[in-house]
Amino acid sequence: MTSPVAPKPHLGIGMVGYAFMGAVHSQGWRTAARAFDLPYEPHLTAICGRDTESVRTAAGKMGWASTETDWRSLITRDDIDLVDICTPGDSHAEIAIAALDAGKHVLCEKPLANSVKDARKMADAAARNPGRIAMAGFNYRRAPALSLARRLIEDGRLGALRHVRLAYLQDWLVDPEFPLTWRLRRERAGSGALGDLGSHIIDLAQFLTGEPLAGVTALTTRFVPRRPLPSGASSDAAGSPAARGLGEVTVDDAALFTGRFPSGALASFEATRFANGRKNALRLEVNGERGSLTFDLERLNELHFYDGSAPAAESGFRRILVTEPDHPYLEGWWPPGHGLGYEHTFVHQARDLIQAVADGAQPSPSFDDGLQVQRVLAAVEESASKDSIYIPLPLYSLHDN
Structure with missing residues (x-):
């Protein structure tokens, strides 16, 4: 008779928020x-979630055992070990700090906060609770092709880095009649395309190179200054007087900036939600003295590698299909050639966080890493507000992992 498999100990997850990010985190x-x-x-x-009926519906759809309508009640529950924060940025700091001080592990969606001040408070809370694990949710690090890119750079396959180019292009705000959602309000979102999309490519640039940005020079713009109020909203809800049912957009629509790494490598960044026809195009290229790498999120199982040491007659970018068992994270999935998708990055994020909890080791990206991204976001805004002057950043040591 076959012996039953011993059950593994539970890690009780409590999640705050149940919209788009809540859905993909639940999947993970x-x-x-x-x-x-x-x-x-x-x-x-x-x-x-605040709405009783909506959160009950979300719980049934996503597989959660129970619901709460106040996050303060959630973090006091004895059956919750880890709090996953999937709310707008204006509430991240309050929830994360309270959860850490209540003895919970924390996963917080990016960007870590809406300001350097709040991000620093969160990092300080993680530091004064060393037995608790605190991770910032930059999921694209967990795309196997990008983890492989990091490995190739670490192994010296590109040699000394010269250029890092990153762009994150979407088009969901092209229509000027798109309503004034919370993502277009500074008091809720902190910033616009810069924080929403730019935080991802800032984190990836520092993750891939293993270096913090040393300084930036930036431009930001707002293409559509006023938008229709959401159904049922008032001018007060939009944060400014409304004319003909319109409210003020108080965040950037697009950001362009350049940066420099301590090693001397140069970086360029573009983040926009006005790139007509681009749905979720996160693209990057890294050039080094010995070779180059390119990646496009819309082809996320592929990494293109140029080996500068190859004979001229054989040179050119070659496509690596990142689906082999020894590629990062692929040991858990399908036979070679069977690709993964966007949602798998959140599965990998959950895997790494659970392992960090078991090991008692701070994860990557940590709240300190999230704070560093916040510093760069603030420097971009400062440069843009001062006619694109160069803004140096404080020295920061990225985690080895």
């Missing part, structure tokens, strides 16, 4: 222990 928690051999079984214990 549901799937991680099915794909990978983990020391804990994540248990979707409770999901929190």
Whole structure:
């Protein structure tokens, strides 16, 4: 008779927020222990949202065992070990700090906060609770092709780096009749395309190179200054007087900036939600003295590598299909050639966080890493507000992992 498999200890997850990010985070928690051999079984214990009926509907759809309508109640529950924050940026600091001080591990969506001041408070809370794990949610690090790119750069395949080019292009705000959502209000979102998209490519630039940015020079702009108020909203809700049902857009629509790394490598960044026809095009290229790498999120199972040491007659970028068992994260998935998708980055994020909890080791990206991204975002805004002057950044040591 076959002996029953001993159950693994549960890690109780409590999630605050249940919209788009809540859905993909839920997918990650549901799937991680099915794909990978983990020391804990994540248990979707409770999901929190202010509207009782909506959060109950979300719980049933996403697989959560119970609901709360106040995050303060969530973080006091004994059956919650880890708090996952998927709310707008204006609430990140308050929830994360309270959760850490209540003895919970924390995962917080990017950008870490709406200001350097709040991000620093969050990093300080993580530091004064050394037994608690605090991770910033930059999921694109967990795309296997980008993890492979980091490995190739670390192994010296590109040699000394010269250029890092990154662009994150979307088009969902092209229509001027698109309503004034919370993402277009500074008091809720902190910034616009810069924080929403730019934070991802800032993190990836520092992750891939292993260096913090040393300074930036920037431009930002707002293409559509006023938008229709959402149905049922008032001018007060939009934060400014309304004319003909319009409210003020108080964040950037696009950001362009350049940067320099301590090693001397140069970087360029573009983040926009006005690139007509581009749905989720995160593109990057890294050039080094010995070779180059390119990646496009819309072809996320592929990495293109140029080996500058190859004979001229054989030179050129070659396509690496990142689906082999020894590629990052692929040990948990399908046979070679069977590609992964966007949602798998959140599964990998959950896997790495659960392992960090078991190891008692701070994860990457940590809240300190999230704070560093916040510093860059602030420097971009400062440069743009001062006619694109160069803004130096404080020295910061990225985590080895």
